[in-house]
Every structure is written in structure tokens, then in C-alpha cells.
Amino acid sequence: MYIWTLVGGLSAVGGIGLSYASAIEPDNFNVTSALENLGVDVSKIPALQSFSGLQSRSNRNGCAAACESLSFLFSTKVSAQNSTGYNNFTGSFWSVQQEEVQPHCVFRPTVNTEVSTAVLLSRYTDCEFAARSGGHAAFTGASSAPGGISIWFKDMNEVALNDDKSVASIQPGNNWLSVYSALEPYGLAVIGGRAASIGVGGFMLGGGISYHSNLYGWACDNVQSFEVVTASGVIVTASEFSHSDLYWALRGGGNNFGLVTRYNLYTIPCPEMRGGARTFLQTEFTDVVNAFINVANNASADGHAQQYVAFLQTGGTNLALAELTYTKNVTNPEIFKQYRSIPAVADTTTAKTLVQYVEYLEADNPFGLREVYWPITVHLNEDFANWIVEVFYSMIPQVANVTGSQPVVIYQAITEPMLKKMSNFGGNALGFDASTGPIHLMHLSCWWTNESDDAIVYSFVNSFWDKVITQAKSLGLDNDYIYMNYASMFQDPIASYGDSNKALLKSIASKYDPKAIYQTLQPGYFKLDGAPVTGSF
Known part of the structure; x- marks a missing residue:
């Protein structure tokens, strides 16, 4: 991985990088x-x-x-x-x-x-x-x-800055640790991932929630341009002003339009941060949920705050871990004082650089295990959030005999500031209405050891969400959106963007890829016509 200052623009970094024929096949x-x-x-x-x-x-x-x-x-x-x-x-x-x-x-x-x-x-x-x-x-x-x-x-792991350091040009061989490490000496960062080993490519194309998203929006809302290899081999630059339809589609549309070989991202200042996890016993869960709801609802008051809450069971003890991040090194920001007032059994909060933060969180994403992520969204409601926690713990015994299993439900919020910034630079493909927020994004993640237990785990997660979605619909709290970066192979994120956005995405794909090469010869991940896996498990 390299970084250097590029004088006079980004178009020719690391290769030809220019259109050499019509983008339309x-x-x-x-x-x-x-x-x-x-x-x-x-x-x-x-x-x-x-x-x-x-x-x-x-x-x-x-x-x-x-x-x-x-x-x-x-x-x-x-x-x-x-x-x-x-x-x-x-x-x-x-x-x-x-x-x-x-x-x-x-x-x-x-x-x-x-x-x-x-x-x-x-x-x-x-x-x-x-x-x-x-x-x-x-x-x-x-x-x-x-x-x-x-x-x-x-x-393909270059990181370059333009002459005024307002844009970082990043190739897809980078993960977020390498990106942040390259930019940190300049006091800069970009809107990127929260764990070290997550790659730039899939994260950017699926949306991208960041520590800085309440200030600047999601990662896909902070792209100056994409360098894209189309199905005909032609290399184009898609931006707000050139191939703007392709630029829009790539902001949430996944790998359906081409292979992105460079992400030109707007930079942001990145001072030392402060954050870590406060761990709570089950006796404090209702207070923790109340704090989560209040921080989500008050995101517009202080965009420096970012949070998620994980509910899990370890050694027979039910715990909640609230990861509270502040993008400046402020010891006790007002927006987190409610969390700080709840008695905690552990607290890892310290001052951290962004590089240190993503390295610290890497421990929460161990390699070498069987994994599933499976998200849904609902409208934010405190009573319902408490009910979901109770249902989750009541169903954990279903995987008690699965070797090495560790199910976790994680709460995040798609806040009003995030939703408003989704209109930046012509908007993204995700289909959100800024007036409907905040949205409660949750996902159930689980790891386990043996392939023979796959069906048990998938059935557990599916039955949990079936129960939650049924209740959400009965309360008028259901929401269709599925976050691609957490989606399971049984889900269809593109359909969750709404009929009109899906139709437009398909039209754009047909324009740049009339033979559907990126649908048929690149069949992996989330395609325009449905989930990667259909049918029962």
C-alpha cells in the first residue's frame, strides 16, 4: 500500500484510468x-x-x-x-x-x-x-x-491524495486499516468501515455505515467518483457529472454494474477519538434500550456521537455491550451521559486514533468460523425494542447444542442526519425517505463450528425474524429496507429499495451491460433479480 500526493487530478493514477471507447456496448x-x-x-x-x-x-x-x-x-x-x-x-x-x-x-x-x-x-x-x-x-x-x-x-492497493487533499483515491485491494493508516499522518480520513479487515469494495457499494455517518452520511454518500470496468472492458469514470446514472446505481447497487477499480472519496478531518464498550447486566437492559432510543432520536443535536448495542449470552450470563464512539476526544459528552449513569460491569472507553479503533474492534470479528449475518429494519419504538430483546433470549436455547455457537443481536439506528445526507450529489439507490426516520436497523449475527449445524442456525435466525416481523407488522412498525452489507444469502436487498429504484437499477444495468455479464457470469453476491439462495434450508 502506498500514498502520495497527486498534483493535477486523479484520472490517471495507477493505470490508464480513462475511457478508451464508448461506455455503451x-x-x-x-x-x-x-x-x-x-x-x-x-x-x-x-x-x-x-x-x-x-x-x-x-x-x-x-x-x-x-x-x-x-x-x-x-x-x-x-x-x-x-x-x-x-x-x-x-x-x-x-x-x-x-x-x-x-x-x-x-x-x-x-x-x-x-x-x-x-x-x-x-x-x-x-x-x-x-x-x-x-x-x-x-x-x-x-x-x-x-x-x-x-x-x-x-x-491493487494504492491510496493517493489530490493536490489539495480533498479527495483520496483508493483502490479496492485496501481494507480500512490500510486506508486509515495511509491517511492518518495527514490528519485525514474518509467515511469508511469500523473494523480493520473489512474491504473497501463491498462496503462502499452496499452503503457503508461509519463512525462519522451522523456528521457526513454513509460511505456511498461521500464518493466523488468511481473508476469502473464495464462488461465490454471499457473503463469509465462515473461521477455526479459523468455517467451520473451509473454513479447513482453504484451507491448501494452492489456489484451489478461493473468492477470498480478505484474509489475517489472525499476526505474529512480526523482528530483523536474517544470510545469503547460499556457492558451491562440484564437488570439494566431496559435502561440501556432507553438510552439507545434517546441517543438515536437526538443524533441531530450532536453528530459526533455514534452507537450500537449488542445483546448476547456468555457463560450463561445475559449481557448488553454498548459501543459508544465520539469522533473527538471528549471525556463525557452530554449525549452519552445517560449511558454513563447506568451501572456497568466493564468499560473499555479510551482515547483512540481511528487506526487504533478499527484494530480494537477487529477482535469482535474473528476469522475461521462459520458465520451468518441477517438484518431487518423497523421504525424506532422503545417498547418494541425491549420486546425483541426478550424474544431473542427466549429463543437462544434453540442453538444451545450447536458447537461453538454465539448468537448476537445488534441494535443500530439509521438517524435523521444520515437520512438527510442520502440526497447528497444526486442521491443514492437505497430508497429511503428522509421524513420517515429514525429507522431501527438490527441484525442477528452468529458464528458456529460445524457445517452439520448450518440448517439449525439458519432455521433459528429465520424463525426469530419471522416472529419479530410479524409483530412489527401488527404494530405498524415494519420497514422493508435490508442493509446489503449485513444481508444473509436468503435475503434480497435490491427489492427492499422499492419497485421504482429496482426498475431503474435494472435499466441502468441493461444500458451498460446489455448481455447481463455481471448478472450471469458474475453470479455471486446480491443480484438484481433475487436473493443468492432461494428455497428452504
């Missing part, structure tokens, strides 16, 4: 010609000799040819199965479900045109592909392609 588009524009002569690649013309291709043979072609062109950047590079890739995922995926090969590009080549070779051979930034999803195939090409952005 013509009806007579020819993959061979597109590869030739990148300096790739298909006739000189041995593995493609049997793939000339329009003959039928099996996926297995196609992926062998695609991987051999990438190896022919970029020998040191392709890892075959059972190699050290391949094992480093599969062994470094957060969840075991992702780790278990076996792609045909792993490709580590270093410049954007190499990403274009990989997409075009995928089209030429009908080989499925996936792209990985941080690899922090909790289900199979989200950022690794079973039997296909897994594009690992690890070596």
Missing part, C-alpha cells in the same frame, strides 16, 4: 476485437485455439482455457489450485463458507486494464468469475467463484 460488440484493443491477440494464446468461433463451450473447459490464457498473459499473477498463492487466497477469508469455495484459479491484477482483460476472457470462454476486495461476506461464492476465476484485488 454496441449491438455488434466483438469480444475478440475488444481484447485486441487491450493488446491481446487471441490467435496467439494456445489455450484459446479450440475456442475460436461461436462453438458451444462447457464451463469446466471454458474456465480451464480462461485461466490458462490469464497465465499465458500474466504468468506471475495467476495461481492454480494447490499452489501457495491459491492457498493464501482461500485461507484468508473471514468466514469458513467463503474459505471452502474452490475457484479454478486466482488472478491478482495490478492495473485496471488487466481487470478488463479478465472480464473479456471470461466472456470469451463463458467462465464465471468473482471479485474480492476484503472477502468479509458470510456465505458461499460472494467473492470467490466456484470452479471459475476469482479476481483478487490484493495488489
